[in-house]
Amino acid sequence: MKCRDAQKLILDYTASADVRQYNPDLDRHLQECIACRRFSEIYSTAYQVVAAERVTEENPEFYNNVISRLRTGKANRLEYGWLKINTFQFGTSLTGLAAAVFLGIWLGSRVFAPFFNGSVVREDAASGLQEAYAQEIMQQEASLDRLETYFFDNEKNEDK
Amino acid sequence: MTDSELISGLAAGDPEAGRFLVKSHQLQVINVCLGLLHNHEDAEDIAQDVFVEALKNAHRFRGDSKISTWLYRIAVNRSLNHIRNNRKKRFLYEIGAVFGLADDVDNNKSGEPYTEDNKLESNELRHLLKSAIDSLPENQRVAFTLNKFEELPYAEIAEVMQVSLPAVESLIHRAKINLQKKLKNYKNL
Numbered sequence: 001m002k003c004r005d006a007q008k009l010i011l012d013y014t015a016s017a018d019v020r021q022y023n024p025d026l027d028r029h030l031q032e033c034i035a036c037r038r039f040s041e042i043y044s045t046a047y048q049v050v051a052a053e054r055v056t057e058e059n060p061e062f063y064n065n066v067i068s069r070l071r072t073g074k075a076n077r078l079e080y081g082w083l084k085i086n087t088f089q090f091g092t093s094l095t096g097l098a099a100a101v102f103l104g105i106w107l108g109s110r111v112f113a114p115f116f117n118g119s120v121v122r123e124d125a126a127s128g129l130q131e132a133y134a135q136e137i138m139q140q141e142a143s144l145d146r147l148e149t150y151f152f153d154n155e156k157n158e159d160k
Numbered sequence: 161m162t163d164s165e166l167i168s169g170l171a172a173g174d175p176e177a178g179r180f181l182v183k184s185h186q187l188q189v190i191n192v193c194l195g196l197l198h199n200h201e202d203a204e205d206i207a208q209d210v211f212v213e214a215l216k217n218a219h220r221f222r223g224d225s226k227i228s229t230w231l232y233r234i235a236v237n238r239s240l241n242h243i244r245n246n247r248k249k250r251f252l253y254e255i256g257a258v259f260g261l262a263d264d265v266d267n268n269k270s271g272e273p274y275t276e277d278n279k280l281e282s283n284e285l286r287h288l289l290k291s292a293i294d295s296l297p298e299n300q301r302v303a304f305t306l307n308k309f310e311e312l313p314y315a316e317i318a319e320v321m322q323v324s325l326p327a328v329e330s331l332i333h334r335a336k337i338n339l340q341k342k343l344k345n346y347k348n349l
Contacts, residue, residue, distance in 0.1 A: 011308075042288075055203070063182045
């Protein structure tokens, strides 16, 4: 008998309510194979421990609890350790967190937008500056015109 | 009281029939839930839900199967839903814990009751078997638990799980192979 087959039989026999059925092949294999013997010991012990946890005594209040639950809904629902999370608190906090993030993004975009556009000059100030700059250019052009006229006149006089 | 008398009594809203149903199947239903949930409080809580659902829907029960099979089916479905919901809630809880919104995460992740049992080996083996069974795919776990712990025959498991008989045989066969692998890893068996 192969170990694989022996261990499958062990899983079946241990769980059986009857006293373990006599299987000469399995018995022979268990006498020869230490690993399967250990597997059998471990599985039988574990199975017995788990099976011993089964409820064997009726709870006298069980029926009344069922009826009260039937009448009132889930009034008796238990609250367990990690399930004590407050859904309302959790939801509110998440909403608050999301609102804070959006507010931060909005404020940030208002305060820092000009820096991202590469200019620190506000729009109204910018138009005044542009005007002054244009005037300065016009003045420069006018002075250039005067200079050109001066040199042109000079050239004429020299020719004469 | 026979099944047919019980069914007609339940359908007629007879309180004695309701009492008989709960009294006669209480332990079986709790143990089915316990086999899947591994927690006595959860098992009793879900078992109460099972009977509430059964009493509410008794008039719809057609009597195609045994009452116990019908109750097992509700118990399995309720237990699996409980496990799934707990996974979701646990996930939410852990997110909450990251943001400091929830209490410290309970270390008892399997939901097992803490015991004062000093037999370390027994506890270790119990944990070993439970975690090996819990790690099985859902349908294998249900089939294996019903067969090995509730000692239900394959035909009744097929009715409870609403699958064919060969499907149950296959599920239990695969469950055994998977369990073998998982248990063999224990202390390098």
